[in-house]
Amino acid sequence: MQQLEWINVDALDVAVRVWHPDAPRTLVAWHGLARHGGDFAALARRLGPEWRVLAPDTPGRGLSTWSPRPERDYTYARYAEVAVALLDHFALERVAWLGTSMGGLLGLRLAAEPATATRIARLVLNDIGPELEPAGLSELGEYFSRPHEFTSFRDLEAELRHHYAGFGIADDDGWRRLALESARRLPDGRWSFHYDPAITAQFANDTPRDLWADWASLGCPAMVIRGAHSPLLAANTVQRMAETQPGLVSLEAAGCGHAPFLDRDDQVTAIADFLACHTPQRREL
Template sequence: MDRLELVKVRALQIAVRIWNPEAPRTLVAWHGLARHGGDFAALARELGPEWRILAPDTPGRGLSSWSLHPAHDYLYAHYLEVAVALLDHFELERVPWVGTSMGGLLGLLLAAEPTTASRIERLVLNDVGPELDPDGLASLASYFSSMHRFVNFGDLEAELRNHYTGFGIDSDDAWRQLALDSARRLPDGSWTYHYDPRIAEQFIHDTPRDTWADWRAIQCPLMVIRGASSPLLAQESIERMRQEQPNLVSLEVPGCGHAPMLDRPSQVTPLADFLNHTDTAADTPARPWWQRGYDWLRKVAGH
């Protein structure tokens, strides 16, 4: 991280981790349910100095404020407000978005909502989509809703290695760094994770919505990355996603579950190719059917 910016959104302070702050291009990278923006350090390194990476910590995670009103603030509706406030703060009218898990769903909603769709230039979903395995979701909700306490820092690291095996991390140094970035010391000297355990209450309080309708509404270019052994995003869901959005770009990452860390060339190079794609026809939002029909009639009539 090259810079940390603290942005006040109503009563909460939102920490935004920034890499390459003077770079000419900007990418918003949003983390998963119980993670934080620090997870994108390797992505920033792999993308290189051309990209300014803005990676917020969602309320209740990392360096951002914990909410005194979880039933109100730990919801997608509130995360949407936070996201728009950050886009406004950084004066980003239109920006590419990479989202892991929860961060991907947040980007999906922004790209689908008529009032915010124009803000998302292109969208990358990392191991998430409009349909997720209910058993996998239930497992996430159960794990993250309880307080995890460890007598020693080494116990916390061992648990991280066990629980986050789907990240595909393959070096001791990377596991140690993940533990350092994930730990919070308690007053009695024991250790726990960095996040507010009440973040999982969004599974109780959030309002269900038709995310397939949201998916169909998106008009910006789309990419989905799936861990080959993901417990949340099935290959069949990818196929249906492509049926609804035929231009969908997809990447399956071997040796990963939920979710790839986007930390190595084999994952980042295809992502960078997608971000750098300059097919203006694909980047232009589709015109409404009635306008396309009118254009066709004018062409037939010779005008």
């Protein structure tokens, strides 16, 4: 990360991590449910100096504000408002968007809504689509509805290695970095994760959407990455996505589940090739 910028949305301070701030092209990279923008550091390094990568911490995660009203602020409607504020802050009329899990569904929402559709030039969905496997979704909701507290940092790291095995991180250094960037001290000296436990409010308070209708209305080029062992995105869902959007570019990430960490050369090369096709140049301010 080269810079850290802040956006204020109705008293919520939203941190935006910026790599290659002077690059000619821009990619917005939005993380999953219980992660933060720092997850895209390896992707940003591998994409290189031609790409400015903007990776916000969604409210309730990372360096951003925890909301006193989770039932209002931890919903896709609020995240969409934050996303528009980010696009306006950086004067991005039209931009490439990559979203992991929750961040992918947010990008799909923006690309499908008439008010924001023209602002998404290309869309990359990382292990997410318009239909999710019920068992995997249930397991996800159950896991994050429970408190996670640890006596030692080593215990926290061991839990990360277990729960996020689907990231496909290949070495001990990678796991240690993930743990360092995911931990916070509790008042009693124990450890927990960086996010507000109330982020699961979105499961109870979000308004359901017809995601297949959103997908069918998509007007920009799209790419989907599926972890080969994903419990959330089935292979037959990707096939149906391609039937609905014949131009869909797809990649199956070997050795990954939910969700590929996008830190491998083959994954980044495929993303870079897709993004390079007619992605708008950055507008000079």
